[in-house]
Amino acid sequence: MIYDxxxxxxxxxxxxxxxxxxxxxxxxxxxxxxxxxxxxxxATEVCNYPGFEKISGMELIGKFVEHLEKQESVEIKFSxxxxxxxxxxxxxxxxxEAEKIEAKSVIIATGADPRPLEAIGEKEFIGKGVGYCVTxxxxxxxxxxxxxxxGGNCGLEAALFMTNYASKIxxxxxxxxxxxxxxxxxxxxxxxxxxxxxxxSVKEIKGENFVNSLIYQDNITKENKTLEVQxxxxxxxxxxxxxxxxxxxxxxxxxxIMVESETFATKTPGLFAxxxxxxxxxxxxxTAAGEGCKAALAAYDYLRTxxx
Numbered sequence: 001m002i003y004d005x006x007x008x009x010x011x012x013x014x015x016x017x018x019x020x021x022x023x024x025x026x027x028x029x030x031x032x033x034x035x036x037x038x039x040x041x042x043a044t045e046v047c048n049y050p051g052f053e054k055i056s057g058m059e060l061i062g063k064f065v066e067h068l069e070k071q072e073s074v075e076i077k078f079s080x081x082x083x084x085x086x087x088x089x090x091x092x093x094x095x096x097e098a099e100k101i102e103a104k105s106v107i108i109a110t111g112a113d114p115r116p117l118e119a120i121g122e123k124e125f126i127g128k129g130v131g132y133c134v135t136x137x138x139x140x141x142x143x144x145x146x147x148x149x150x151g152g153n154c155g156l157e158a159a160l161f162m163t164n165y166a167s168k169i170x171x172x173x174x175x176x177x178x179x180x181x182x183x184x185x186x187x188x189x190x191x192x193x194x195x196x197x198x199x200x201s202v203k204e205i206k207g208e209n210f211v212n213s214l215i216y217q218d219n220i221t222k223e224n225k226t227l228e229v230q231x232x233x234x235x236x237x238x239x240x241x242x243x244x245x246x247x248x249x250x251x252x253x254x255x256x257i258m259v260e261s262e263t264f265a266t267k268t269p270g271l272f273a274x275x276x277x278x279x280x281x282x283x284x285x286x287t288a289a290g291e292g293c294k295a296a297l298a299a300y301d302y303l304r305t306x307x308x
Contacts, residue, residue: 002102003029005299006093008081008244009109011037012285013275015064016292017107017299022071024300029101030068031077031093036061037111038238038276039285045157049285057135060285081244084108086268089306104306105270105299108245108257109292112238112276112283117149121205122234129211130232134158141231143167147214149202150235151178156188158235163193170227172200172216205232240277252279263298264291270302 007017010032021028039046039057046055068074080096084106093101114132116122122130131137134148142165148158151173157180159169171178171188176198178185188194199219206213214227240256242249249266250258257266257273259280264272274291276283 003027004303005105006103007107010035011111012039013288013292014109015068016289017296018068018074020293020296022074025073028074031079031081033080035065083244105302107295108273109275110241110277112240115237115239117234119202119205125205125207125211132234134161134233138162138165141166144230146231147227147229148233148235153180153184155235156180156184158233159194160187163191169194171196173198174201242277264295272299
C-alpha cells in the first residue's frame, strides 16, 4: 500500500496534522514512539493554550489523541523512523525494525530532544539522579534537595513543579539574569524553597551510586562552589530531532529543518516539517499545532497537483 501521507511524530504538530489529514480523507499513517513529546513530559501546567485556562500537558495531549483517534482514514503505528528516502514521486520511510513504508507525501513532526549539559558526570548519573523530565522523575526526590540547571521558562517551571516534592531547589543560570517570563519569576520568588543562582557554570556532577553533589563555578569570581543535592534536572533547551531527513532538506546552524514559512515545505517537493524541529522562531504548543494544520493542508494541495 502507498499512503497519501505519512506523519512522523506524536506531539502537538504531528497529532494536529493527523486530525486535518483525516478531515481531508487522506489515507494517512502516523508513526510515533509515543504520544506527547515535550508537551507531555515537560509541560507540567499549561496556562496559555486557548480554551483551557489551566491544564496539565498530559491532560491536554490526551484530548489531542482522543480527537485524532476519531479520524477513520488515519492509522497509528508505534515505532521509530530511521530514515526517509525519495525516488521519483514516492517516499520510502524505514523504521528501526527495518520495515519500509511508502507514501506520496511526508510530514516530519519529530520535535526536539533535551539538550545535554555536557558536564563531567552527567552521562554517568543519568537515571541515578540526573534527569531531563521533572514530571517523570520529580516524585523520586520527595524531601530531598535538587538543582535545576537553566533559568528560562522550562527551568523555572520545573523548579515550581518540584516545590511539590523537594525540600530545596537551586536554580542555576549561566547568565547574569534569569530569562524566564516575569510571571514565572514572580511565582518562583514567592517560594521559600527556591534559590536562584546566576552567573553559574556547572562543572561537575558527583556521587557514588547516586548523585550527592554538584560543583559550579561563579563566572565573576571564578570560584568553584559545591551544592549538596541528590538530584539534578537539566533544563537548558532542546535540539531538533532531524537526522532522519539528511539529504532531503537544508538545515540551519542549529540543525533545524529549513522550511517555507507559509506551507512548511522543505526543498524536497512533498516533504514538510512542522513543530519544534523546523526553522520557525516561536516554539510553543499552539504554534506547533498551527504548523501541523498548515503542513497537512499543504500536503493535501501538493497531492492534488500530482494527480492533475
